[in-house]
Structure formats: C-alpha cells, structure tokens
Amino acid sequence: MLNGKRVLLVISGGIAAYKSLELIRRLRERGAAVRCILTKGGAEFVTPLSVAALSEEKVFMELFSLTDESEMGHIRLSREADLVVVAPASASILARMAQGIADDLATTALLATDKPVLVVPAMNLMMWAHPATQANIATLERRGVARVGPGSGDLACGEVGAGRMAEPMEILAAIEEHFIERTSLTGLRALVTSGPTHEPIDPVRFIANRSSGRQGHAIAAALARRGADTLLVSGPSAEPDPAGVEVRRIETAEEMLAACRGALPVDVAVCAAAVGDWRVATPAGQKLKKDGGAPPQLTLTANPDILASLAEAGNQRPRLVVGFAAETENVIENATAKRAAKGCDWILANDVSPGTGTFGGGENTVHLVSAGGVESWPTQAKQAVADRLAERIARHLIAAQPAAAS
Numbered sequence: 001m002l003n004g005k006r007v008l009l010v011i012s013g014g015i016a017a018y019k020s021l022e023l024i025r026r027l028r029e030r031g032a033a034v035r036c037i038l039t040k041g042g043a044e045f046v047t048p049l050s051v052a053a054l055s056e057e058k059v060f061m062e063l064f065s066l067t068d069e070s071e072m073g074h075i076r077l078s079r080e081a082d083l084v085v086v087a088p089a090s091a092s093i094l095a096r097m098a099q100g101i102a103d104d105l106a107t108t109a110l111l112a113t114d115k116p117v118l119v120v121p122a123m124n125l126m127m128w129a130h131p132a133t134q135a136n137i138a139t140l141e142r143r144g145v146a147r148v149g150p151g152s153g154d155l156a157c158g159e160v161g162a163g164r165m166a167e168p169m170e171i172l173a174a175i176e177e178h179f180i181e182r183t184s185l186t187g188l189r190a191l192v193t194s195g196p197t198h199e200p201i202d203p204v205r206f207i208a209n210r211s212s213g214r215q216g217h218a219i220a221a222a223l224a225r226r227g228a229d230t231l232l233v234s235g236p237s238a239e240p241d242p243a244g245v246e247v248r249r250i251e252t253a254e255e256m257l258a259a260c261r262g263a264l265p266v267d268v269a270v271c272a273a274a275v276g277d278w279r280v281a282t283p284a285g286q287k288l289k290k291d292g293g294a295p296p297q298l299t300l301t302a303n304p305d306i307l308a309s310l311a312e313a314g315n316q317r318p319r320l321v322v323g324f325a326a327e328t329e330n331v332i333e334n335a336t337a338k339r340a341a342k343g344c345d346w347i348l349a350n351d352v353s354p355g356t357g358t359f360g361g362g363e364n365t366v367h368l369v370s371a372g373g374v375e376s377w378p379t380q381a382k383q384a385v386a387d388r389l390a391e392r393i394a395r396h397l398i399a400a401q402p403a404a405a406s
C-alpha cells in the first residue's frame with residue numbers, strides 16, 4: 001500500500017518518541033522509505049542508532065553539519081519526501097512551526113518543505129489545553145497541516161487527560177489515508193452544513209444540542225481536498241475552519257436555511273448539521289427575569305427542514321443531496337424511512353446511542369442508505385468517514401456528469 005512512498009519523519013522531544021520507532025517499522029513493512037530527522041530533544045529519548053537501524057538510513061540531526069549538508073542539504077531533505085510526519089510533535093515544535101521559526105534542522109526542513117505535513121501531538125494535558133498551543137494548532141490546521149490525536153488517557157507525567165500521542169497503527173492509518181488515490185471534484189460546487197444551531201430564548205439564553213461539528217467540518221475538508229469549490233455553513237462549533245473551505249457561520253436554523261438557499265446552485269449538498277427541530281416562537285427582546293413568579297412558558301414552533309428544502313429545490317436541486325440520520329435504535333429501518341421522507345438521495349445513518357461516543361467523539365460507525373441498498377462501513381475516524389464519503393460523492397458525480405458539448 002505504501003510501496004515506494006517516501007516519508008520524512010521528524011522525531012521531536014518527548015517520552016512518546018519510543019512509539020515512533022514502532023511507526024518506522026510498520027512503515028518499512030508496508031514498503032515506505034523512511035528518512036528521519038531526530039531533534040536534540042528527541043535524541044534524549046531514542047538513540048540515533050535505533051532510528052538508523054530501523055529506518056535503514058542515515059539519521060539527520062545537525063543543521064550546521066558539514067558532512068550532512070554535503071551529502072544531503074536540508075532543502076533536498078525537505079523536498080525529497082512525499083509526506084512529512086512530525087511524531088511526536090512537542091508543544092515547542094508546534095509553536096515554532098506556527099511562527100515560522102527555523103532554529104534547528106527539523107524546523108528548517110519544515111519551513112522549507114513544499115510537501116504535505118502531518119503532525120502527531122504528544123504532551124502534558126495542560127500544555128495541550130493551553131490557549132497558546134490551541135492557537136498554534138489551529139493556525140497550522142488552517143494552513144493545511146493534518147493532525148492525528150492526541151488521545152486521552154494516562155500520561156507519562158502521571159496525570160490523566162488529553163495529550164497522549166496517537167498509537168503507531170492510528171498514525172499509520174492516517175498516513176495510508178493520505179496516499180489514497182482521490183477522484184477530482186475540480187470545477188464542481190459543494191455545500192455542507194455542520195454543527196448545532198442555537199435558537200434564542202432571549203438575548204442571553206438559547207436552545208442548543210451536543211453536536212460538535214467534527215463530522216461536517218471533516219466532510220467539507222475532504223471535498224475541498226478533491227478540488228470542489230466548497231461552502232461550509234456552520235452553527236456555533238469549536239472546530240477550526242477547514243483549509244481551502246469558505247465558511248459561513250450562522251446561529252439559527254432559519255439563518256442556516258437562508259445561507260444554504262443563497263448558495264444554490266451547487267452540485268452536491270451534504271447536510272451534517274444537527275439542526276434544532278424547534279425554536280422559541282417569539283424570543284424575548286430583553287433578558288427574562290425570575291421576579292419570584294412562575295417560570296416562563298416557552299412556546300415552540302417547528303424549524304424549517306433544510307435537507308428537505310434542498311431536496312425539493314426544483315431546478316435548483318443539487319444533483320446529489322446527502323443527509324444524516326442519528327439514530328439510537330432500528331438504525332437502518334429508520335434511516336431508510338428518513339431518506340424517503342426527506343426526498344434526499346443518500347442517508348448516512350449513524351448509531352448515536354449512549355456509549356457509542358459518536359457525539360463529540362473522534363469515531364463514527366455509519367451505514368450508507370441509497371436507492372441501491374445499504375452499505376455498512378467499519379467504525380473509523382470521522383476524517384476517514386469524511387474521506388470515504390467524499391470519494392463516493394466524487395465518483396458518483398463524475399459518473400453522472402453530463403457529456404461535455406463538443
């Protein structure tokens with residue numbers, strides 16, 4: 001699968017660096033050529049000898065080494081790769097990457113590279129949660145840097161939380177996914193909805209739901225990666241704007257509908273947003289007061305169904321309309337009924353019963369329900385679900401492309 005692919009692996013400082021040795025093995029087993037840069041910090045945790053033995057290549061460590069530079073200049077090192085992987089990526093290297101600081105061989109190569117970069121953060125939970133690190137990672141992701149992890153669990157420092165480096169097999173899956181052949185969507189327009197909606201009760205309170213926007217944002221990113229001119233209409237979400245995607249942020253279902261209708265015509269619409277079913281009929285103009293009396297009675301009214309509205313948009317109807325069905329029981333039966341009720345072409349049905357961790361989690365188990373039947377996909381990262389869906393969309397649209405006039 002990775003035969004002939006060239007990976008430049010930057011190993012920065014962190015106790016998790018031992019996992020990178022395993023990663024090198026797995027990459028080599030799959031036929032990838034692995035060249036490694038070991039930072040000064042990295043060399044405190046793994047030895048150059050073990051990295052060299054496993055990669056079967058010289059290990060690069062010094063920026064100003066005459067021998068290294070004459071054998072392989074740092075520019076060539078950064079360009080003679082198909083993918084650059086930084087694992088573990090310490091808080092410090094992420095900060096220097098975000099700032100464009102080139103003060104050692106690793107950061108110089110990272111600044112000089114014209115190749116895609118994947119980072120695998122690993123650090124203490126407070127360091128990961130620190131606004132500085134979060135801002136740095138958001139900056140990098142906006143620039144198109146891909147990321148795997150970190151996961152949550154026991155950390156080497158004895159604390160428990162987010163910051164744990166992804167396991168070698170997860171990193172490998174992300175690397176393999178990176179090299180998947182992608183069908184181009186260049187010249188086509190895509191619309192994606194994502195996140196929850198906020199329906200105001202009064203100027204300070206609202207009705208919302210637990211959608212994180214992760215799946216919808218990942219779908220927009222995957223469509224854009226294939227070259228689609230992609231608009232993401234998103235409710236309030238902490239997810240960073242995906243690279244190469246035009247993002248319109250809205251709050252309510254009615255605003256989402258207006259933004260979606262305004263985006264037509266598009267070739268494909270994917271409605272991944274968890275749109276509030278109801279809104280308060282007449283939100284209060286001022287903050288509701290307790291005043292010691294009875295609690296206010298909220299009168300709710302139904303929100304517009306954006307998916308159904310796009311599916312019945314007449315001659316503006318996208319060629320492919322895709323919806324989601326979050327179900328807690330009879331997943332496929334309910335999704336099949338929903339597909340008919342909404343008039344969409346495909347429904348991605350997912351099981352969101354408590355315990356599956358789908359809401360806000362990193363993984364998703366979905367079934368693609370179409371006129372052709374049901375296709376069940378294995379449990380995979382939301383990014384992988386997005387990539388698979390985008391590939392299916394691309395193949396469908398290309399196959400159904402009207403013949404170009406000659």
Ligand code: C5P
Nearest residue numbers: 271272273275303304305306307323324
């Ligand atoms: O009816 P239900 O909310 O289960 O349907 C889910 C699907 O419909 C999702 O694709 C969601 O984005 C879409 N939807 C919508 N507008 C609504 C409600 C749901 O677009 N008001």
